[in-house]
Amino acid sequence: MAVILVLLGFGLMALIQVPPLWQKKRWGDCKVYGVIYLLALFTAISYALNWPIFSPVKLLTLLMNTIYQYLGYHVPPQ
Numbered sequence: 001m002a003v004i005l006v007l008l009g010f011g012l013m014a015l016i017q018v019p020p021l022w023q024k025k026r027w028g029d030c031k032v033y034g035v036i037y038l039l040a041l042f043t044a045i046s047y048a049l050n051w052p053i054f055s056p057v058k059l060l061t062l063l064m065n066t067i068y069q070y071l072g073y074h075v076p077p078q
Contacts, residue, residue: 002048010041 014037021030046053068075 003045006041006044006048010037010044013037 017033018030021033043053065075
């Protein structure tokens, strides 16, 4: 039931927000909206199904630690 509500809500959002972008031929905005929309949809469905949700903070921490190590900075363990 929760997944159906998520899909209905996201479908309504797309019906409201995409047509104006499409009519104005703002293709770049459509691409960015699509990527963010799909990430948010996946996260919402994962939450509705009680799946573990990936934290973007962990990815950012891994990326920053890799950059710091490449630059020669000492990164303290967490």
